[in-house]
Amino acid sequence: MDTQQSVSTDADGQEICDSGALTERGLGQRFRVDWYGEEREAFAVRFGGKVYAYLNSCAHIPIELDYQPGDFFDLSxxxxxxxxxxxxxAPESGLCLGGPCPGRRLESVPVAERAGKIYWLSPATGQDGWPD
Ligand code: FES
Structure with missing residues (x-):
């Protein structure tokens, strides 16, 4: 992956934060997305070195997940x-593994990490649509 590519904050990607703001299994970064024309709350976390992002809406009842702002991980x-x-x-898939809604999923938000910054991508663009 070309990490030196310059990236604009046009329709292909909107900046969430600097890469350093997301530490491994640490606090998440909350942000807002234009989700098919509707403004929604979302969050990004780092897990296994990769960044994952989801709408901040539980698959059980559509309310925000975090206990304190940005606090998305369990005690382990x-x-x-x-x-x-x-x-x-599961942080890498959003699949519910236990609790009141096993088998359901968090809704994934496409993200990309480039040149020390993290961006969310239009859901219509996705990872594969990132300009080369
Ligand atoms: S609202 Fe999230 S588990 Fe019930």
Whole structure:
């Protein structure tokens, strides 16, 4: 992957934060997305060195997951957890592994990490649509 490519913040990608702001299994970064014409809350976390992002909406009841702003991981820091009823999710897939909604998923937000910054991409563009 070309990490030196300059990236604009046009329709292909909107900056979330600097790469350094997301530490491994640490606090997440909240941000807003234009999601098919609707403004939605979302968040990004780093897990296994990669950045993953999801709409901040539990698959059980559509309310925000974090207990404190940005606090998305459970105590083991192995799972994303909903503060309301304890649904826990695989950070790399958003799949609910336990709690009140097993088998459901968080809605994934496409992201890219380039040149020390993290961007979210239009859901219509996705990872593959990033300009080369
Ligand atoms: S609202 Fe998230 S587990 Fe119930």
């Amino acid at each position: 820091h192995n799972f994303l957890v909903c503060a309301t009823h304890g649904a826990y999710y």
